[in-house]
Amino acid sequence: MSEQPPLTVEQFYKYILQGKLMGGKCKKCGKVHLPPRPLCDNCFSKELEWTEIPQKGKLLTYTIIHVAPTQFQGMAPYAVGIVQLENWVQIPGMIRGVALEQIKIGMPLTIDFGECVSTQQWPQWPRYYFKPV
Amino acid sequence: MEGEFNLKGDPLVSIVSAGLSKFGKLEGLYAREIFAEAAKEAFDRCPKLDPKEDVRALFVGHMGESYEHQGHTGATMADWAGLLHIPATRTEAACASSGVALRAGIYAVLSGLCDVVMVGGVEKMTHRTTPEVTEYLAMASDYPFEQWHGITFPGLFALMATAHMHEYGTTERQLAMVAVKNHHHGSLNPKAHMQKEIALENALSSRAIAWPLKLFDCSLITDGASCLILTKPELAKKFTDTPVHIVGSGQASDTIGLYEREVFTSLAAAKLAAKKAYEMADAKPEDIDLAEVHDCFTIAEIIAYEDLGFCNPGEGGKLVESGETKLEGRLPVNTSGGLKAKGHPVGATGTAQAYEMYLQLTGQADRRQVENAETGLTHNVGGSGATATVHIYRRG
Numbered sequence: 001m002s003e004q005p006p007l008t009v010e011q012f013y014k015y016i017l018q019g020k021l022m023g024g025k026c027k028k029c030g031k032v033h034l035p036p037r038p039l040c041d042n043c044f045s046k047e048l049e050w051t052e053i054p055q056k057g058k059l060l061t062y063t064i065i066h067v068a069p070t071q072f073q074g075m076a077p078y079a080v081g082i083v084q085l086e087n088w089v090q091i092p093g094m095i096r097g098v099a100l101e102q103i104k105i106g107m108p109l110t111i112d113f114g115e116c117v118s119t120q121q122w123p124q125w126p127r128y129y130f131k132p133v
Numbered sequence: 134m135e136g137e138f139n140l141k142g143d144p145l146v147s148i149v150s151a152g153l154s155k156f157g158k159l160e161g162l163y164a165r166e167i168f169a170e171a172a173k174e175a176f177d178r179c180p181k182l183d184p185k186e187d188v189r190a191l192f193v194g195h196m197g198e199s200y201e202h203q204g205h206t207g208a209t210m211a212d213w214a215g216l217l218h219i220p221a222t223r224t225e226a227a228c229a230s231s232g233v234a235l236r237a238g239i240y241a242v243l244s245g246l247c248d249v250v251m252v253g254g255v256e257k258m259t260h261r262t263t264p265e266v267t268e269y270l271a272m273a274s275d276y277p278f279e280q281w282h283g284i285t286f287p288g289l290f291a292l293m294a295t296a297h298m299h300e301y302g303t304t305e306r307q308l309a310m311v312a313v314k315n316h317h318h319g320s321l322n323p324k325a326h327m328q329k330e331i332a333l334e335n336a337l338s339s340r341a342i343a344w345p346l347k348l349f350d351c352s353l354i355t356d357g358a359s360c361l362i363l364t365k366p367e368l369a370k371k372f373t374d375t376p377v378h379i380v381g382s383g384q385a386s387d388t389i390g391l392y393e394r395e396v397f398t399s400l401a402a403a404k405l406a407a408k409k410a411y412e413m414a415d416a417k418p419e420d421i422d423l424a425e426v427h428d429c430f431t432i433a434e435i436i437a438y439e440d441l442g443f444c445n446p447g448e449g450g451k452l453v454e455s456g457e458t459k460l461e462g463r464l465p466v467n468t469s470g471g472l473k474a475k476g477h478p479v480g481a482t483g484t485a486q487a488y489e490m491y492l493q494l495t496g497q498a499d500r501r502q503v504e505n506a507e508t509g510l511t512h513n514v515g516g517s518g519a520t521a522t523v524h525i526y527r528r529g
Contacts, residue, residue, distance in 0.1 A: 009277045035278060061299070061397050063291035064344040065283060069268040072283040077341075080284050082292060082392045092392040093282050105299050127282065 007036040007048050013125040015050075019113045021128070023089060025051040034089040054086035055111040056133060064100055079103050083130055097131035108133040142415035144378035146242045147369035147529060148361050150179035151484075151491040152253075156357040156476040157326040164201055164257040164358070165213035168193070171253060171358040171481075172214035179362060181372045182249070184215060188362070189247035191221040192238050194231030194254030195480040197269045201257055206480075210255060214360075225480075227273030228429060230254055231359065232483030232513030232522030236384050238363045248368060253360030254485070256478035266354050270479070273516035275390040287351055287430060289391050289517040291343035294432040296397040298345065300447065303435060305345055307450035309336035311431035312349045312473055314459055319470025321460075321501040326355045326476030350431040355476025359485035369529060377494045381414030381525030383407060391517040398447075400518035403440040407512070407523045411442075414508075414525040418442035421464065421525075422506045423493060425486035427514040428471040437512050438466070441523070460501060468493065468501045483513035483522060494528040 005011045007024045012035055015022040024036030028045040034053055039046055062081030065072070072078070079095040081103070095103060097112065114127040152174030154167045176184050191214070195206040203209065211221035226233040231254025238252035258266055270286040271279075279289070297303045313333050319325040336349035362372070369376035383406035388394055394401070411417060418441060426441070428434035435449030443464060444452045452458060458466040469475045469489040472482060490509040492498045509526045 013277075061292045061296040063288050063295055063346075064341065065285055065288050065291075066341040066343065067263065067267060067285065067287070068283060069271055069280070069285060070264045073264060075283065077344075078283060080282060080288060080292075082397070090392050092278055092284060092390075105295070123277075123281075125277070125281065 004049065007038050007050070009035055012036055016113060016128050017126045021053045021055050021111055022050050023053045024048045032087060032089055034091055053089060057083045057085035057109060059095070059103070059105055059107045059109055060084050060090065061105060062095065062103055081130065083109055093128055093130050095130045140380070140413050142380055144366040144380055144527070145382055145413070146239050146363045147366045147376040147378050148487070148491050149364055149369055149372040149376050150175045150182060150362040151488045152178070152360045153324055153485055153488045154358045155324050156355050156478065158259040159257070159356040162257070162356065164195070164203065164255045165209050167257060167356060168210045168253065168255040168358040168360070169213045171360045172251070175251070175360050175362055179372055182362060187249045188216055188219060188251050190219055190241050190250045191216055192224055192234040192241070192250065192252045193221070194224050194226070194234040194483060196225060196227055196230050196256060197272070199269045200261060206255070210253070214251070216251065226520040227515035228427065228477070228479045229483055229513045229515030229520040229522055230480040233384065233520065235361070235484055235487060235524065236382060236522055239379065239382055242363055242365055249362065249364045251360055251362055252484055253358065254481040254483060255358035256480040257356045258354050258478060259356050263354070278390055278392065285343055287343040287346050290430040290432055291346045292391060293397045293436065294345050294430070297432060297436065300398055301450065303450035305337060306333070307435065307454055308345070308350055308431040309333055310453045311428060311434045312336045314453065315428060315467050315471040315473040318460055318468050318501060319474025322470050322475055325470040325474050326353050327470070327474045346430055346432070352429045352472035352477040353474070355478045357476060357478035357481045357485065359481045359488050361484055361487055361491065375495045376529035377491050378527045378529050379524055380527045381410035381412070381416065381523070383409030383413070383523045385409070385521055387519050389516070389519045399436060400440055400514060400521060402518050402521035403437065403512060403514060403523065406521045407441050410523040410525050416508065416525055420508050421510045422508050423465045423468060423503045424510040424512065425469060425471070425489050426466055426512040427482070428467055428473050429477060429514065431473070433514065434466065434471070441510065441512060460503070465503050468498065468503060483511070486511040486513060487524065487526070490526045494526055
């Protein structure tokens, strides 16, 4: 298994850049980790593999950010939420492609792959977003 | 495995003195100078204490080096408090940094390594711009999945608020009632950052920060420091006739990312810490006469009522509405004004809550004194609940 990319945040975002939503799966107990982890927090196995994560899910909760950190100030107000994907794992992300007042808990959302933010600084990660199905 | 401290209400440690700086916008002061002010009050309150001779260690909570370009806070604060050469340790757990310092002090005294320790906390924040502070506070949350996606610190509690409103019908009006109550209490505290009442309608119409949370749902960006002097219960009377005993102490942790949790309407770490503290103290929620809870946002106080067993899950909004948590109510909560009005210098908050409990249980809380208070509780939360500490206090 040495040719497998490491189960890291860095690699997670490399997959995002390729338009793939990938998580880790424990070969011993079957637990799916999103984000991936190098050590299974359920059974402590280090035998993990990459697995594709469903790109659709439903919105569990959300907020509209009005006062944003420096780097996001130009985007405010914007919506962020926590999405439960079809395999039950949960991830947060910005919600776009829908009027802010039409966002509702329970609405179906799908992942929307963003562009890499090109700066000279760490980290060189792209963003993913959510949009209505 | 867990150590066997079957204390059943016996004191773990005793607080023999406490100090608090003025909370507010302390222009021109450096964190170490603010901490010295808190230390001075603690020394002055306890003339039988010889600081250089008696205090054997310092544990000090501090969250952010970014504010003043200053790390290495343990030694810095010991130096400025006049406690040179003692072991000095900084604890960091975001907004629970000094709740954790208090725990560390309890470990030190209970282990027998130190007879007397100082625990405390400090933060200097107001010289930075709001976007800078927003960015520094967000460091308490997960970077690659929360901060990276534009989730602010108020945003995390807003995610909990939206879920709580959806699941239990909690209203923005109930959230605002927490702010109105705590500002009333703050108006009675001469050390509070904001000492004025606010009107419910003004709170409800204040500008959005992270909907559904508005400006008046958020605690204040504040400068301040706090400290306590702890000793073994059997030595307490050597230093004061009026000690306050800590009879229960719980600390727990949770996922750093809010998004990984099963529920967003409750903090598992706070519930676990409370369970442990109640067990140690041999106490139940009904035994608590007053509490200082971590109202970093109004929704956090409502969730705290539920996590601490003051009401059933989902009934926190109704509890604040009932008026029972006001100063004159059955269970006064945040008599100091809380983080909301007294202010929230994040590293200082945990031991500032304990300072209020010390004043209340020694009858020194003046215009906000709770009559016949015997047993109190403090609840300190780090970040979105990845750390929580709960302590229970009894009049000595």
